[in-house]
Amino acid sequence: MKNNNFRKSGLAVALIAATGLSATANAAVEVYSNEDTSFSVDGYFNAFYVNRDDKLADTQSSDVKMGFLPNTIGFNFSKKVGDLTMGGRSSFWSTINDSLQSPTDTAIDVRQLYGTVDGSFGQVLIGKDFGLYSRSNIFLDEILMGFGSPGAPTGVSFGNIRTGYPYPNPSAQITYRTPDMGGLKVAAGIFEPANTTPGAQSEQSAPRFEAEVTYNANLGDVALTGWVNGRSQSSENATTTVDSTGVGYGVRASVAGLSLTASGFTSKGDNPVLIVDGALTEDDADGYLVQGSYTFGANRLVLSYGETDAEILDLETENTTVGFFHDVNSNLKLVAEYNMYESTVRSSGAAAEEADTLALGAVILF
Template identity: 75%
Template sequence: MNNKNVRQSALAIALAVAMGASTGASAAVELYNQDGTSFSVDGYFNAFYVNRDDKLADTRDSRIKMGFLPNTIGFNFSKDMGDLTLGGRSSFWTTINDSLDAPTDTAIDVRQFYATVDGDFGQVLIGKDFGLYARSNIFLDEILMGFGSPGLPGGVSFGNIRAGYPYPTPSAQITYRSPDMGGLKIAAGLLDPANTATGTPSDEHAAPRFESEMTYSANLNDVALTGWLNGRYQSSENGATTVDSTGVGYGVKASIAGLTLAASGFTSSGDNPVLIGNGAVSEDDADGFLVQGSYAFGANRVVLSYGETDAEILDLETESTTLGLFHDVNSNFKLVAEYNMYEDRSRTTGATSTEADTIALGAIVTF
């Protein structure tokens, strides 16, 4: 299988727990590979039994839901054209959590639909893909394939979104990625800007949103190290109102034998620290961090995760603690058991708005 087929696949990154934009999906099924042209399909399916104790409402609720990653099917193609390789990916993400809300109308969204041009110069991506800001923060999360903190009814759980990092919203973009330069990789992209001055299409943008990410990987005395730094900037204007949005994400991960330690964080101004999108915001600040440790032994991996977000812009303080056990039945079948404690409160009044403990037992099938 041509590794460039899925070089930018978020699912590939999730499955391989790999860095940024450098890996192919080992679970993908190659359907065609002839005369320099290849086509493959990958899939991710999951469901969790979820039991939640809502401390404020004094209720306990049981549900069958999906985890932090939605159920997904992706299609990848690649074609050698002399000095260039043309590629592309389309992936379709669907919820199973709307079963009773919309019995015959399951929501499907397209988070990736792009083409790539690869050469000695690196890669240019055109189309829709996840953003660069906070990208590695979320894709290198040790509980990415788990459940994490509660989400919205009818949607996915939130993992550590709003409790350690924001979501790298899929956006229309033109992005350049450098070749691997001794473990160093650089990406920079122009993305469709969000309307943050008034939240309406009448906002003016003298320039598109700019996002970038730098990653570095090395192996020092059997210690595998990965570090990253990413950011975004845009300015949105409507009449006398101007909102400048900035954000910086960062992190480091170190692994030796079966032990992995990771720490990441972000700081932003004029950005929604949960979901970046259209909507009027102020230039208030937000920041957060996530610390994690995991240990793998045999077919098992135990994870302890703790994250916080302090958002002046949303008048919100959150904290989320997760203990998880991941067991590989085989290379395509995984079992998950998690216990999560999540709390959020008003940062001005201190009043608690959410306090919930969640037990999640799930199964994941990939191909």
């Protein structure tokens, strides 16, 4: 029996979308398969030479760093019992960017640790996985396997997080997914809420709720993908209540090697970078990302532009990317990117950051 859980994992969706390969090509290495039980392993390894020109500080730096996606190894399990298939995934995400800061203590985090139950009814997922809000926005980003906008000097790059979409934080959740209904799929779940009102008598009396609807269709030679996702939660303390809401959306059209994607989000009382515990207000944020790519042979050329306007963070950002991806084979990809990132203080218009980044790298996946 083939393992289906990898195909449903966040990493699988990301890699399939970014590479344009079939799910089978990214279906990991099957280690064990006996009757109705299987076990497989998948991996993702990358490194980039990064040259960054900081316009405001008037400095230039050279680094060897990983790209937007960290280096990852994942383990997938599947067992069929009667009409049900039980599965699970555990994936470990590791940085290489701390080589000199902590030479023998590379940071490892677990972004996926969940079990699944599949049947004719669809799927129920229990455990930790990426969120549903902004999920397709990021997983269908054309530069997902590239570098994108800079992050902290010694940290990960941000791709288009904060310049077009927020991060779908891996969170504890109980999520239901429908079967494929003629191209229409619906996912909805309850999630661990964020404490956005720390202080005396702080409470979150209900879980965070997230959902996503996706639709895939072919109109002649044009392949269409559309999605809408959202998040809602409430947090309060003795003096303050913060109701957080967010809506993400997007559409992609592909024909004869050409792909055009437009996505965006709007939120209130929600951090447009990533949801974490910490005091927030009910101020607004919104953003959008427009991208075009053209695939010819083993090559893919990408143009990308994104913006975020965040009243809640008093910040405006934008990022422009030109990227080139070359498939040496189905398991090795070469990447060249040039990114131009700017951020300003929204209330004053003062420049906060301006940097141009050249990133040249390689990706190995199995």
